[in-house]
Amino acid sequence: MSPAQGRESGVLLECAGLDKRFGGVLALAEVGFSIKHGEIYGLIGPNGAGKTTLFNTLTGIYACDAGGFRFAGEPLAGLRPDQIAARGIARTFQNIRLFGNLSALDNVMIGRHVRTRAGVFGAILRTRATLEEEAAIEKRAMELLGYVGIAARANDVARQLPYGDQRRLEIARALATEPKLLALDEPAAGMNATETMELRKLLERVRADGTTILLIEHDMRLVMGLCDRVLVLDYGRSIAEGPPREVQRDPRVVEAYLGGVVAGAPDA
Amino acid sequence: MNLFSHPRAKWIGVALIAIALIGLPFALSSVGTAWVRIANLAILFVFLSLGLNIVVGFAGLLDLGYIAFYAVGAYAYALLASPHFDLHLPFWVILPIGALVACLFGILLGTPTLKLRGDYLAIVTLGFGEIVRIFLNNLSQPINITNGPQGISRIDPFSFGSFSFSQNETIGGIMFSGPIKYYYILLALLLLAIVVNLRLQHSRIGRAWEAIREDEVAARAMGIDTTRIKLLAFAMGASFGGIAGGMFAAIQGFISPESFVLVESIMVLSMVVLGGMGNVWGVVLGAVLLSFVPELLRYTVEPLQKYIFGRSIIEPEVIRMLLFGLALVLMMLYRPAGLLPSAVRKRELAKDAE
Numbered sequence: 001m002s003p004a005q006g007r008e009s010g011v012l013l014e015c016a017g018l019d020k021r022f023g024g025v026l027a028l029a030e031v032g033f034s035i036k037h038g039e040i041y042g043l044i045g046p047n048g049a050g051k052t053t054l055f056n057t058l059t060g061i062y063a064c065d066a067g068g069f070r071f072a073g074e075p076l077a078g079l080r081p082d083q084i085a086a087r088g089i090a091r092t093f094q095n096i097r098l099f100g101n102l103s104a105l106d107n108v109m110i111g112r113h114v115r116t117r118a119g120v121f122g123a124i125l126r127t128r129a130t131l132e133e134e135a136a137i138e139k140r141a142m143e144l145l146g147y148v149g150i151a152a153r154a155n156d157v158a159r160q161l162p163y164g165d166q167r168r169l170e171i172a173r174a175l176a177t178e179p180k181l182l183a184l185d186e187p188a189a190g191m192n193a194t195e196t197m198e199l200r201k202l203l204e205r206v207r208a209d210g211t212t213i214l215l216i217e218h219d220m221r222l223v224m225g226l227c228d229r230v231l232v233l234d235y236g237r238s239i240a241e242g243p244p245r246e247v248q249r250d251p252r253v254v255e256a257y258l259g260g261v262v263a264g265a266p267d268a
Numbered sequence: 269m270n271l272f273s274h275p276r277a278k279w280i281g282v283a284l285i286a287i288a289l290i291g292l293p294f295a296l297s298s299v300g301t302a303w304v305r306i307a308n309l310a311i312l313f314v315f316l317s318l319g320l321n322i323v324v325g326f327a328g329l330l331d332l333g334y335i336a337f338y339a340v341g342a343y344a345y346a347l348l349a350s351p352h353f354d355l356h357l358p359f360w361v362i363l364p365i366g367a368l369v370a371c372l373f374g375i376l377l378g379t380p381t382l383k384l385r386g387d388y389l390a391i392v393t394l395g396f397g398e399i400v401r402i403f404l405n406n407l408s409q410p411i412n413i414t415n416g417p418q419g420i421s422r423i424d425p426f427s428f429g430s431f432s433f434s435q436n437e438t439i440g441g442i443m444f445s446g447p448i449k450y451y452y453i454l455l456a457l458l459l460l461a462i463v464v465n466l467r468l469q470h471s472r473i474g475r476a477w478e479a480i481r482e483d484e485v486a487a488r489a490m491g492i493d494t495t496r497i498k499l500l501a502f503a504m505g506a507s508f509g510g511i512a513g514g515m516f517a518a519i520q521g522f523i524s525p526e527s528f529v530l531v532e533s534i535m536v537l538s539m540v541v542l543g544g545m546g547n548v549w550g551v552v553l554g555a556v557l558l559s560f561v562p563e564l565l566r567y568t569v570e571p572l573q574k575y576i577f578g579r580s581i582i583e584p585e586v587i588r589m590l591l592f593g594l595a596l597v598l599m600m601l602y603r604p605a606g607l608l609p610s611a612v613r614k615r616e617l618a619k620d621a622e
Contacts, residue, residue: 059489085491093489099482101615110479114491116472120500123471124464130471137472157615177491 012037012212013058013089013181017067020050020057020236027053029236030067035181040203040213042227042244044220046256049233051216052094055185058214059091060084072180086114090179092170094186094216100159104150104169107158108141111176144172148202164195171202175211182206183214188222200226224248232256289455293448303563304447308519310559311454312512317539317555318465318548319508324537325546325610326474327501328481330390332533333377333397337506339404339528340373341366341513343414346523349424352415359426363514370510371503373400378502382495397533404525419524423517426453434521450519457515461508465548468504477501478612542599544606546613553608562588 013035020028027050035041043051056062058069060081068077076084090111099107116137122130145151148168153161158169167187174182187203188196200222207213217223223230224244232240232247234256240247247253296303316338323331344366348357357365381392408416425434425446433453434446468474476497479487488494517523535558543554566584573580599606605614 061485061489080493081485081488082491082493085489090491091489093486097483097486097489099479099486101482101612102478106475106478110475110487110492111490113472113476113479118472120468120473120504123467123473126467134472159615173490 010037011035012039013069013071013214015058015067015069018054018057018064018069019066020053020062021065027236028057028064031233031236031238032067033231033238033241035212035214038207038210038212039228040207040215040226042223042230043214043216043233044218044223044230045233048235049256050236051233052185053236054233055091055183055214055216058084058183059089082114085177085179088178088180089183090174090177090181091183092167092174092185092187094189096166096170098158098166098170098173100157102158103155104145104158104161104165104172105138105141105154107169108144108172108176109137111144111173112137112140114177141172141176144175145169147175147205148172149198163190164192164199167191167199168202171206175206179211181212181214185216186218187215188217188219196222293451297445297448301445301447304445304451305519306560306563308447308450308454310556311451311458312516312519313536313539313559314552314555315454315458315461315512315515316509316536317543317551318461319505319512320536321465321505321540321545321548321551322468322477322508323501323505324540325551325613326469326477326481327498328477329382329498329501330386330393331502331505332390332394332530332537333400334393334505334509334536335528335530335533336377336397336400337370337373337509338513338516338532339400339525340370340506341510342517342523342527343404343420343513344369344510345514345517346420346423347413349518350420351422352420356424358428359424359514359518363511366510366514367507368510370506370513374502374504374506375499377506378499382498382502394530394533397528397530401525401528404528414525417525419522419526420517421522423521423523425521426450426518433518447519454515457511462548462552469546469548473497473500482616538596542595542606544609544613547606547608547610550606550608550610554606557607561591565591 011034015034016032018028018031019026031050031054043054045051053062057064060076060079060083064077068075070076071087071089074087076087079087099110102110116133118130118133142151142154145154148171150161150165150168150172153165158166161169171182171184171187188199191199196219203213203215203226215223215227227244229242230244230247231238232250232253239252239256240250293304293307296307316334319337320331320334323329323334345362347353348355348362348365349359377393377396381389384392404414405417407414414420425432427433433449436443436445437449438444476487476492479490479492480494480497484494516527539555539558540551541554542558543552544550565588569584569587570580573582603609605617
């Protein structure tokens with residue numbers, strides 16, 4: 001159950017020589033790293049460093065221009081987002097992308113889509129298998145809402161939930177796909193100190209329950225406290241990797257961050 | 269679902285509606301057989317609207333060429349049950365074939381176009397509807413398949429052995445005219461269609477459609493194969509259109525490309541939008557209203573003008589269009605999400621207005 005135990009079981013995601021170009025801009029340049037089973041792996045860097053681009057590449061929204069990545073031993077570069085989700089990478093979005101007009105419960109139930117089978121004929125004929133599956137979907141969705149602590153909000157419209165609860169709902173929806181790797185894009189953005197602390201507890205629990213986490217975050221206290229290792233990106237290149245305490249002292253990292261401030265691109 | 273949650277009151281309501289629907293054709297035929305035919309056409313349009321509702325209401329894909337599937341179904345029926353090719357298959361064989369052929373056309377249209385969104389998709393589907401009609405108009409040479417603008421006539425009516433739906437018949441002392449017999453079989457098929465619609469909406473597939481409508485990027489990230497699921501909506505909607513087309517061909521006994529013009533697509537879309545996209549009961553209401561009200565006008569406005577002015581000043585057709593425009597403006601102002609909107613759709617529109 002301990003993280004150390006998980007680490008010994010090997011590499012979950014391995015990324016090598018990843019390039020992503022937008023016109024003349026090299027958004028990612030030879031990015032390489034690996035995430036081990038059971039880790040919480042942080043991804044930090046100044047704004048525009050390519051963190052979200054890396055996320056979009058790993059989840060199939062962008063195709064990479066060079067390099068590739070293996071997930072659980074299988075090369076995934078070039079697959080569609082839904083295929084990647086089916087292989088076990090689930091994500092949240094920096095600017096929350098819930099199904100805003102649906103209930104919280106429906107949002108999580110949609111997350112079960114990829115792990116369930118019922119088709120048109122099952123739906124029309126209401127076969128026993130379909131009814132049982134439908135009941136199981138709802139039960140699991142309710143459990144997940146409870147897991148992230150918003151069970152009482154199940155029937156509320158997602159868009160009308162408080163901000164912190166929307167972030168939690170996005171995590172519940174991602175967990176509904178039964179991911180091996182949960183990729184979170186700034187989950188603490190806009191949260192107050194209490195909410196951030198609760199988020200940290202939640203993420204530690206997710207990891208303890210066996211899901212590896214990849215985390216983009218600007219809240220350095222959260223990153224330092226939570227992550228086993230971090231990767232620092234700057235202008236699309238990885239400039240440092242390692243345990244947070246070491247990375248924090250790395251002169252290149254200090255320069256990237258302070259340089260960023262001087263250049264008028266302060267932390268969001 | 270909630271139809272059955274409040275036992276007694278709901279059951280009485282359902283029973284009353286059932287009695288009214290069963291008695292309706294007799295009440296209408298006492299006014300005139302034409303009204304039974306109008307009721308039958310109304311049922312066909314409800315059927316069509318339910319099909320289009322899957323595409324537009326559930327999956328959120330704007331389809332302006334929907335009538336093409338109706339045409340495909342109608343021609344499939346006409347070619348397989350008329351003297352044109354001297355084929356006379358029974359209707360219960362042809363209707364599924366029609367649904368299947370229309371479904372294939374749905375996939376044919378969907379496969380290349382579903383990468384498009386919103387307005388672009390609408391334009392392509394509009395073009396598709398026209399292409400199908402023009403093909404039907406011109407496929408009389410070099411081999412005469414559709415008989416061109418003359419259309420196909422003497423199409424077989426529905427029949428079980430010697431029991432034909434087009435003849436009058438007295439059963440148990442009650443006279444059933446052809447249209448009345450059709451009314452019952454259409455009603456039965458319509459109920460089936462409503463059940464299919466409701467069940468699809470509250471299923472895994474229905475949720476996937478909702479997800480795509482709400483946020484396609486998020487839907488894909490959640491593992492929904494959006495292309496496949498959208499194609500499914502197109503195929504399902506097209507199948508509905510195909511079945512309705514087959515029924516139309518059988519009832520009319522004659523079809524020509526003229527019945528499948530763009531205005532008909534717009535009409536069906538109006539029914540869906542007027543009633544309330546995404547809400548099955550709203551769509552039924554919209555289709556019934558838009559089928560009956562113009563006919564009512566036809567029968568009332570002309571005599572009314574004659575009575576008041578002694579002659580007809582404005583053509584009924586013109587008044588119909590005027591009132592249509594007025595209704596459209598009023599709807600946009602007061603009920604933009606339709607007469608009976610679905611809760612989710614209402615929220616979507618409210619958000620857009622913010």
